Amino acid sequence: MSYNYIKCPCKGCTGHTETCHCFCEDYKEYKEALSAETKKEREEKRVTSSILSMRNERNEALRRKYGALKR
DSSP states (O other): OOOTTSOOTTTTOTTOOTTGGGTOHHHHHHHHHHHHHHHHHHHHHHHHHHHHHHHHHHHHHHHHHHOOOOO
16 A cells, blocks of 8 residues: 555654654644545545456356367
């Protein structure tokens, strides 16, 4: 997954501490955007995987029904 275009607000932050993620509104917005993007990419991968799986099953059924192509 590539998140290069979602800029983390922590980089270069002057007020960064060990526990600031609990209180930082910028970080909370970043985390929500990151979660949404991750969810979107997972759904796209699931759909792609389903399509490829159906295609492979169809091809396998045709091979069983008609046999392998002879060249």
